[in-house]
Amino acid sequence: MYDPLLLPELREMLLENDARAMREFCEVFHAGVIAETLDALSNEEVWRVLSQSPLQRQVEIFEYFNLARQVELVTCLDKPHLSALLEVMAPDDRVDLIKNMDQAQVELLMPLIAQAERSDIRKLLSYPEHSAGSIMTTEYASLREDMTVLDALGQLRSQAPNRETIYYLYVLDDARHLHGFVSLRKLILARPETLVTEMMDRDVISVRVDEDQEVVAKKMARYDFIAMPVVDDQGRLVGIITHDDVLDVLQQEATEDVHRMGGVEPLQDAYLSTPFVTLAWKRGIWLVLLLVAGLGTAELLERFDETTKRFAWLVRFLPLVLASGGNAGSQSATLVIRALALGDMGRHVQYRILRREVATGMALGAVMASLAFCFALIDIPMLNASILAGAVALVVMLGTVNGTLLPMALRSLGMDPAIMSNPLIASLSDMLGVMIYYNLALFAVGNTL
């Protein structure tokens, strides 16, 4: 397990240039632990340590660095070493790295890579971002229907060393059409003379290569798969997606939703890896949009200048009224957006959600209005406190309804409901709040301008 004492030891090995100790270090620990420890060293130091171990092991450890560090690390490798490294890497990790490398450098490297690996790279690069094809690996284990269990185990032994997972074996014909699968567990348990065709599962759950990665990840999560086969439009197996990729996709999608809900265009990379200008831009476009909404609210308030002058107490509670609507709306939007993200919700379910939200909005509106009324009575007369309470009740109710309906509407238009961010809901609520609050006040004092 990760041990904070490893790093000082490692530094000493480097200082003493102790090749044997470094080789041993790369052998005994888990590749992930080694990468974590090495992460604190400079690029050159990392390679001085890694170079002591065989290429296969170097790759295992290298794949545990995060992508940004991988990109940095490859810049200080010579071309023969780098191309050898790329040849051995898992196809999906390799393509991720290549996508993020300097493209001029990649073009220089490609001729050094073996033909088969090169065409694999070109193929995987051709799949669009966020598709199943873009996250799959081409290293799967396969069988033929007419094999016996004994043959199958023999073939598996020859395939296993360079297959990402061997826990599902896919049954293919000569044209690579996917006919079924056998789990390794089942294979181990079967009698040696059994034919694959007798024991394979024929109801294979697979995904199309052009399907969205989020759909794929949800499917895998639902069926608890370790690997999911990916087929082309003719039902031929082209790759598999493994359980660790699903985790990454689900994390990535959750991050996107969270960012959208906070009023930030989703970042492609980790926060600290995103360039400053990109970060400012992804926030700025939303802030400007929200500023325009704020100008709309100003426009509305201008019509009430006279009212403001006559009833200055109204202004005191203006932020409270607007915030109450915004907060209740943000809550509803948050609940609805997350519920939509986690489950497949038909019309019927959406209707149930709306009914609940209306009821919740009414209950919360009543409670908030009563509290606001009691507190306000300390400062302002009964009539004014009643106006305030009425406004709070209405904005909380309407905020709740908006926070529920707007994400649902976006979704039924085929857009991401998370675009209805908390700040956007709050802005819309501001306009509505001003209208309700001032008109209620004018109505209550029997006056219209």
Add this chain to the structure above:
Amino acid sequence: MYDPLLLPELREMLLENDARAMREFCEVFHAGVIAETLDALSNEEVWRVLSQSPLQRQVEIFEYFNLARQVELVTCLDKPHLSALLEVMAPDDRVDLIKNMDQAQVELLMPLIAQAERSDIRKLLSYPEHSAGSIMTTEYASLREDMTVLDALGQLRSQAPNRETIYYLYVLDDARHLHGFVSLRKLILARPETLVTEMMDRDVISVRVDEDQEVVAKKMARYDFIAMPVVDDQGRLVGIITHDDVLDVLQQEATEDVHRMGGVEPLQDAYLSTPFVTLAWKRGIWLVLLLVAGLGTAELLERFDETTKRFAWLVRFLPLVLASGGNAGSQSATLVIRALALGDMGRHVQYRILRREVATGMALGAVMASLAFCFALIDIPMLNASILAGAVALVVMLGTVNGTLLPMALRSLGMDPAIMSNPLIASLSDMLGVMIYYNLALFAVGNTL
């Protein structure tokens, strides 16, 4: 794969009471697909179909129903059938179900369950909510060090049928101390006469039974494990956590964060499974807290009543100024909270984040102020527009700093940074905004009250 035509077929089988067809249906499809299709039927109908297949298969399918439906389904089973079902279920799924069942019913059932399973249930029930112990299963495959590969495969064949995963084999001594592990892949590839002790990995990454499930899930995600061993405080293996549980935990933790950020106390269950009163309460406590903050803002504004009356134009842009600060702050809080949730961030990294946020805040403040100035000039004189622009610049900058520092501060106090919800950041920003805006106005017109 899921087929919408399955349901009508199934209904016909039920109508014709076609036992053979129902048994076949339960055999040929993936258990997950069968559960999805059955989910549309009544409890009685589900059991009429499932009863046609052997108990083992019934359980496989049953485990794919969501927990709420499982609880409903067991209410209409007789005691012998239900206790048999529980005996066969995977230990972790079984305990989840039992926790959610009517406790009086559980007490009546327990005597019917075999002694070994019963003590397993009591044991798993004893681990606290959200601990590694509460999500682990006790069905793992194990080996002894002095076995040969051939012995190991033999033992595996006898253990496999009732082990949740056999893809990692844990090497234990007689007291169940965990000494190492062997992956099934390695075992398959090894020569039959090799001793387990020669080939096992000794650097086992494991978790303690009382560790938090979120920590466990993150560790498994980082090392791409299919299963993670769980040990007690004496290093004895007590269970394993499998990859599918990690997905559930990470989804659950992401949902909690999202809810907090939207100003809702995290729900324990899915939105529609949460009782109305609970839902209202989990929102209400935050709304009331935010209402109190709003009263604070009102208190501040009261001191500026005179200013409000003299400069009614100030009120027009008040929501805009307050919203700008709140929005910029929400963005920062969102980015920081998510970054903290995804990575382990030391002091050094937090300092880098803060520096970036200050720079971003200044850039965004300048842009927003310029835009607000230009737009406002249409309506109000140059001096007033300058006051507005100055206030916008300051609230955006301070909002950004607050949105960054407050989550970090909570974290360093050992609390969940996500408590700094968007609405809360906006409320704090409101108070600050009022102070800045009004004081700036008073200062600019050379007046103090």
